[in-house]
Amino acid sequence: MSYLVKNYNRKKLSFKKGKGSFLYSTDGSKYLDFVQGIAVNSLGHSHPKLVKAIIKQSRRLWHVSNSFTIPEGEELARKLAKKTFADFVMFQNSGAEATEAAIKVARRYFYSIGKPHKNKIICIKNSFHGRTLAAIFASGSKKMIEGFGPKIEGFDHFDFGDHKKLKKLIKKDTAAIMVETIMGEGGIKVIPDWCLRGLRDLCDKNKILLILDEVQCGVGRTGDFFAFEKSKVKPDIVPIAKGIGGGFPIGAVLMSRKVASGMIPGTHGSTFGGNPLAMKIANEVMNIISNKSFLKNVKKNSQYLINSLQKIKMRFPKVIKEIRGRGYLIGIQLHVNQNNFIKALMKNKLLTIRAAENVVRILPPLNVKKNEIDQALKIISKVCFNYR
Ligand SMILES: *Cc1c(COP(=O)(O)O)cnc(C)c1O
Numbered sequence: 199m200s201y202l203v204k205n206y207n208r209k210k211l212s213f214k215k216g217k218g219s220f221l222y223s224t225d226g227s228k229y230l231d232f233v234q235g236i237a238v239n240s241l242g243h244s245h246p247k248l249v250k251a252i253i254k255q256s257r258r259l260w261h262v263s264n265s266f267t268i269p270e271g272e273e274l275a276r277k278l279a280k281k282t283f284a285d286f287v288m289f290q291n292s293g294a295e296a297t298e299a300a301i302k303v304a305r306r307y308f309y310s311i312g313k314p315h316k317n318k319i320i321c322i323k324n325s326f327h328g329r330t331l332a333a334i335f336a337s338g339s340k341k342m343i344e345g346f347g348p349k350i351e352g353f354d355h356f357d358f359g360d361h362k363k364l365k366k367l368i369k370k371d372t373a374a375i376m377v378e379t380i381m382g383e384g385g386i387k388v389i390p391d392w393c394l395r396g397l398r399d400l401c402d403k404n405k406i407l408l409i410l411d412e413v414q415c416g417v418g419r420t421g422d423f424f425a426f427e428k429s430k431v432k433p434d435i436v437p438i439a440k441g442i443g444g445g446f447p448i449g450a451v452l453m454s455r456k457v458a459s460g461m462i463p464g465t466h467g468s469t470f471g472g473n474p475l476a477m478k479i480a481n482e483v484m485n486i487i488s489n490k491s492f493l494k495n496v497k498k499n500s501q502y503l504i505n506s507l508q509k510i511k512m513r514f515p516k517v518i519k520e521i522r523g524r525g526y527l528i529g530i531q532l533h534v535n536q537n538n539f540i541k542a543l544m545k546n547k548l549l550t551i552r553a554a555e556n557v558v559r560i561l562p563p564l565n566v567k568k569n570e571i572d573q574a575l576k577i578i579s580k581v582c583f584n585y586r
Contacts, residue, residue: 211544216243219563219570221549229544230574232562233551237382237414237527240441240483242563247482248444255478262474264467270477277484278452281423283432286458289472290449293413294328296437297376299451301332302466303435303458304374304407310460316373316406320364323355324554326383327376327411336376358387365400374407374435375400379425382414385555386522386529391429398431407434407457413449417441418487418564420525421497441564444483448476487564496564499571500525503560506575514582522557526564529557530578534585542584548577 213229215222219242221231234242241248255270262268275287288303290296301319308316321327323338331350334342338355354372356363358381375397381387389397394410401408410433415425417438422428424436434457439449449471470476486492504521507530511518517539522529532539536556543550543558553559562571 209544218242218244219566227547229547229549230570230577231549232560232574233549234561234563235445236440236551237419237561238440238443239445240417240419240564241444241486242565243445245444245486245565247486248479251478251482252446252475255475258474260473260475261470264469264472268472268474268477270474270481271472274477274481274484277481277488278450281484281488282436282452283454284436284452285455286453288451288453288461288466289477290439290451290468291447291470291476292328292449293437293439294330294333294449295468295471296413296439296449296451297327297333297336297411298330299449299466300376300409300411300435300437300453301336301374303451303453303461304376304409306460306465307407307457308373308460310462315371318352318354318369318371318373319409320354320356320367320372320375322377322381322384323357324384325378325381325411327378328413358384361396368400368404368406372404372406374409376409376411378411378413378415380415380420380524380527382527382559383553385531385553385557386527386559387555388522388524391431394426394429394431398433401434409433409435409437412436413439415524415527417483418493418496418525419527421493421500422525423488423493425524425527441487442480442483443476444479446476446479448480492564496525499566499568500528502568503562503571503575504528506571507560507578510575510579510582513579514585517582517585519556523560526560526562526566528560529553530560531555531557539581542581543577546577546580548574 212224213221214224221229278287305317321336327333327336335350336353354367434454436452507521519533520531551559
């Protein structure tokens with residue numbers, strides 16, 4: 199009997215230990231973990247440097263109020279600003295909080311320049327921005343909002359790729375366009391670079407803001423620090439979370455000087471957001487991931503993984519429909535049932551997770567070893583072979 203609310207359909211499997219790319223189950227099995235807490239454990243389980251950082255900081259100081267200056271947070275904000283488009287950073291504790299805060303920043307900016315009527319956000323239908331009330335209504339997913347009315351106003355939707363509808367939706371009351379650079383939960387759908395540039399132009403022309411949700415695809419996941427980097431587009435607001443804490447719950451909103459000007463004292467806050475313990479760990483993650491050769495390695499090895507998956511797809515065209523994604527944010531779209539496929543992988547000691555559109559997500563840690571990739575490829579091939 200479990201006293202947990204049944205809002206998850208949990209597997210029986212549980213774990214007692216994690217190390218790098220591997221998880222050790224309570225029943226004595228060793229699994230290659232290509233879920234990594236859904237792109238959260240960016241450096242794998244129990245990375246020695248993160249273990250050291252958490253022990254050191256926990257002896258020193260865990261939490262103080264944001265009414266004081268927190269040097270560890272100042273340091274991380276400086277690092278993020280130096281590394282990215284951002285001029286300023288605001289810390290939260292999760293992805294949903296970060297996207298909510300991104301929406302607040304956009305609205306508050308227009309309010310602060312005397313245009314409070316500009317408050318609508320345009321989003322992609324069936325996207326994912328988290329589970330808070332505003333975020334589920336931003337997602338435009340029927341399933342997520344079912345039973346959670348009354349409707350939260352202020353979000354308009356267009357279908358992925360429907361440029362005509364998007365242009366039509368932009369009106370006098372529009373504040374921003376908010377999209378995931380790569381739709382994660384939605385099935386690993388990549389917005390192409392030329393599209394991102396189109397979005398930026400559209401926003402500039404209409405004097406509205408561009409919010410790129412990089413909660414899942416950001417922080418090195420694609421081999422660039424941000425998934426949008428390759429497009430050379432400069433967004434106004436970027437929420438991040440998952441990977442930046444390496445397993446510790448942290449969220450953040452990165453933004454330009456212009457939009458940050460609306461966030462004066464008292465406009466937003468978070469009791470836990472940016473506390474010394476969280477910041478110390480994220481600083482350590484940042485030190486490792488922002489290293490050029492680290493990201494170069496992510497690019498190289500992930501390209502090998504994707505190329506190899508393409509080859510498996512060619513061998514088993516009746517099982518695999520498409521390989522999607524970039525870097526270590528990969529989707530295998532199947533012809534066969536995704537749940538059965540995931541179960542078969544699990545039986546062979548490889549953990550993966552579903553996404554929409556019958557996609558199996560492959561999310562190795564960013565520091566996954568080449569031989570671990572080969573191990574996963576072998577299991578995927580074997581499972582595909584068994585479908586013949
Ligand atoms: C996971 C995710 C969120 C929500 O993050 P939580 O930490 O679960 O609140 C928001 N946006 C995207 C793109 C995500 O993948």
